[in-house]
Amino acid sequence: MIKIIMHGCNGKMGQVISEIVRNDEELTIVAGIDPYTMRENEYPVFNDINKCDIIADVIIDFATATAVDKLLAYAKERKIPVVLCTTGLSEEQLKTVEETSKEVAILKSANMSVGVNLLFKLVQEATKMLAKDYDIEIIDRHHNQKVDAPSGTALAFADKINEVLDNEYEYVYDRSAERKKRSKKEIGFSAVRGGSIVGDHDIIFAGLDEVIEFHHSAYSKAVFAKGAVTAAKFLAGKPAGRYDMSDVIKF
Template sequence: MLKIINHGCNGKMGRVISRLVSEKSDCKIVAGIDKNPSSSDFPIYTSLKDVKEDADVIIDFSFHSAVPELLKNAELKKIPVVVATTGLSDDELCTLKEAAKTIPIFRSANMSLGINILINLVKEAAKILQNNYDIEIIEKHHNMKKDAPSGTALMIADAINEVLTEKKEYIYGRHSKTDTRKENELGIHAIRGGTIVGEHEVIFAGHDEILTISHSARSREIFAIGALKAAEFIVNQKPGLYDMNSLLEKG
């Protein structure tokens, strides 16, 4: 029985995690953490340091500023963490990397299997098309999403840059620009509206030819399912930083 602490349990994704786990027989949520505690089937605390229950893993869908304290207390309690929160600053990423020296940490800006396959496809396309095609990324999310561009869009852009002979400069929208597009640009554009769960589109635009690779999330369940798979994976790992490629390679 996998014992889980749900960090951010009263958020949109935290509630999805709770629902999915309640339908499974091989895992259970032993405690939740949220800045706004409420009644639940499990005890809820405002900080990991106050949690009394034993746990095998923490699943984090919270807000980026809450991650450093979570990691500090996870290190003290020696509990592996799945970090699915996006929008981490450079300092917060450094904290995460330091914590991974003492506990196993799984971190991905997108827990969807499909989006990670998209990234692999985009990397292969970028290797072949980099000299003759302009590359643009468009991401769409619901009107309550706070960070822009999305962590997934940046993850896609970084993956593209990894395989290019000459790195691209990220251009976030083109408002007020009056010059033509430069060859070394990689455009990233954010759309916020309605209840869009998450859509990402990578456009390779060449002379008289356009290749588009896209992914559309139809519900938040796909991210929760990925996070649970990551939790099952990370509990058996040594201290270190792991990502979706680690899980895909395991098969």
């Protein structure tokens, strides 16, 4: 039985993960961390991670960026692997993640969905074959409460593509400022924000007389929670190092 500390247990994602773990015979949540402790859970909840003295095999984090520094220090001190799902980390925090991973296993991905991470690989393979003769565009669609554009996942797709292209391509976010034809070596972004769209991403390879599209739709946040739980099973017991979802699904 893998023992989990749920960091951010009383948030939406924390509760979704709690439900998934409740129905998984391989896992159990032994403690939760959240500044809000009034919700009733099947495990003890601490409002400060440093108050948690319960032994665990792995921490799943879906909290806020402001809580990540204490989380990393705690994980480093106790040598507990972390599935780090919180987004919006500063450059300084990202450096801390890298430093901490030298002493404890940390898994961090731009998107925790197994499907998205599979698509990362498929898009890279397509890029090897198509980039020379096809223009590359990325469209992301999200709900009307999302504040960043393009999304982190859209940027991750571009980074995966550009990695194959020796990082020679420029990212273009807005074409309204200049009236000119697109250059060959660019990746264009379009962002749609509206309604309750959880997350849609299209990667378009547009060539002469044909278009090839890769598409992913998330219909609920549960896909990210399921990915995090799968990652926790993978990470428990792993040696120190930086991991991502491509390690979990073993391309």
